[in-house]
Amino acid sequence: MELIRSALVASGKTYRTEGISRRVRQITISAIKEMPLIASRVGGCVSLGQGIPSFPTPSHIVDAVCRFLKNNPDSGKYTLGPGMPELRSAISRYLHEQRGIVADPDGEIGITVGAMEALSAAVLTVVDRGDEVILPSPNYASHIEQVLLAEGVPVFVPLREEDWQLDIDAIRAAVNSRTKAIVLCNPHNPTGASFAERDLRELARIAAEHDLFVISDETYDFLVYDHGKCFSLSGMPELKERMIATFSFSKKYAMTGWRVGYVFASEGILDQMMKIHDATAICAPTLSQYAALAALDGTQDCVDDIRSALASRRDLACSRLDALADFFGYVKPRGAYYLMARYRVRGVDSMTFALRLLREARVITIPGAAFGPAGENHVRISFGGTEEEINEAFDRMERWLANNPFRT
Ligand SMILES: Cc1ncc(COP(=O)(O)O)c(C=O)c1O
Known part of the structure; x- marks a missing residue:
């Protein structure tokens, strides 16, 4: 639980506590939202982080809303x-x-x-x-x-x-x-x-x-x-x-x-x-x-399109991870568009791993500890982004890992 809170420290933000209810003092903004905030200060990052799919809202939905708004x-x-x-x-x-x-x-x-x-x-x-x-x-x-x-x-x-x-x-x-x-x-x-x-x-x-x-x-x-x-x-x-x-x-x-x-x-x-x-x-x-x-x-074709695009992105993310098998293990996802990659580095907590990956390789992932203690020693990878983004993120990660960033 402590590691989840450390995202706030990592972002340099301190919170007023005086007069704030216990209920609110004990909760935090999730690392899912914190990592992009930190990345915005680092600049030039590519994201395997937050679960925002790359697709625009289908045009038939947008058109219907525009008509509704006007009429x-x-x-x-x-x-x-x-x-x-x-x-x-x-x-x-x-x-x-x-x-x-x-x-x-x-x-x-x-x-x-x-x-x-x-x-x-x-x-x-x-x-x-x-x-x-x-x-x-x-x-x-x-x-x-x-x-x-x-x-x-x-x-x-x-x-x-x-x-x-x-x-x-x-x-x-x-x-x-x-x-x-x-x-x-x-x-x-x-x-x-x-x-x-x-x-x-x-x-x-x-x-x-x-x-x-x-x-x-x-x-x-x-x-x-x-x-x-x-x-x-x-x-x-x-x-x-x-x-x-x-x-x-x-x-x-x-x-x-x-x-x-x-x-x-x-x-x-x-x-x-x-x-x-x-x-x-x-x-x-x-x-x-x-x-x-x-x-x-409306037509449900857009849902099929999203599903099949994400299936290809899943395969891409998995094949890029397979090429990094010395560094990561994972279970192939059967649904949603996330996977937990277990890094094979000892003695490094997931917040440290994710922050170094962000600052040194400019790749956003989410530290596994944000998802409860069982997530420690993992980073969550989202494959909701485009294939170009996924490839760019993995290219960067490969170059970073090739330099053996955790050698002692
Ligand atoms: C598991 C899960 N539940 C709920 C939500 C929030 O969904 P909504 O955008 O409908 O509020 C998300 C968003 O990423 C999610 O991943």
Whole structure:
């Protein structure tokens, strides 16, 4: 945990603490966002860091929003708190047709400011001070801060490093009377894993047995490679009263800057989450909700295009890493667009490794410790950038490593 905080020190930033709530003092900006900030001061860096896919928002979505903005006098106004009814209906249809999930658009779907707002509202809704939350780890960095913000206790349960799959026995062993929830991201950021259905069903059994909430982060639900399918917990009827599933338009439709996502939960849970949403956001941006509607109603070819471009980039990143096998080991990602590269250098923590790589080779990666203790001795590599960027980053990294930067 300390290493995560050291990113702030590395960036030269100090924070006022006087008068600031304990809740806020104990959280930090994730290293995912800090590394690009540090890089902006170094200059001339190429990024394998933050998960921003290179694609522009598809033109049919942009065109639809422009028409809406010009022609609809309500386009600049708030929508209903849980979101535009036509968008909630379109999501309900999508969930039913594509995922077999029955979701009432009026009571079980809420439109949020990205999946991020849905996730933080979910954690705040179910976690009280001192409650333990299981994070199969390495895990998405912001899940840690969300649990801390709710004054909960993150409990890191390592994934199996040989394939980054869930260690069900370890999860079972971590559950105790203080455990309140499990936060699970599938397909997985930062490892690129797609979890096995058998393990997910076992996880569901554990949640039901011990009365735990499952917060299912499905930001990358569309992004599984090699014709694989992503099994999702969110449609399991036995989890209905303990499931909060969050979804995003950011990656699927290249809409990271529009800030729109949604949550699916039973009405009793969603009603409570919407109190937080009302107090913090009022509603998701109207234009972005309209963009989301255009995305769902329009051609899905853009999603196939993004998936196949990312599949090629994954292969490129893997082949470049294979050429550096003396320096890195990794597990080939099956989903999302990240991988964890384990560097074969002893005695160097991931923050030091990533900062030296940044300053000396001008390549941005994310130190593995930002994703929980199990991420130490790794850097996260995102292959969301263009092939040119990926090649340039690996060319630089190869030259840097050829000079044996860690010789003693
Ligand atoms: C696992 C995960 N969850 C949530 C988010 C945030 O998604 P959104 O842009 O919809 O807020 C991200 C963004 O990178 C992510 O990787």
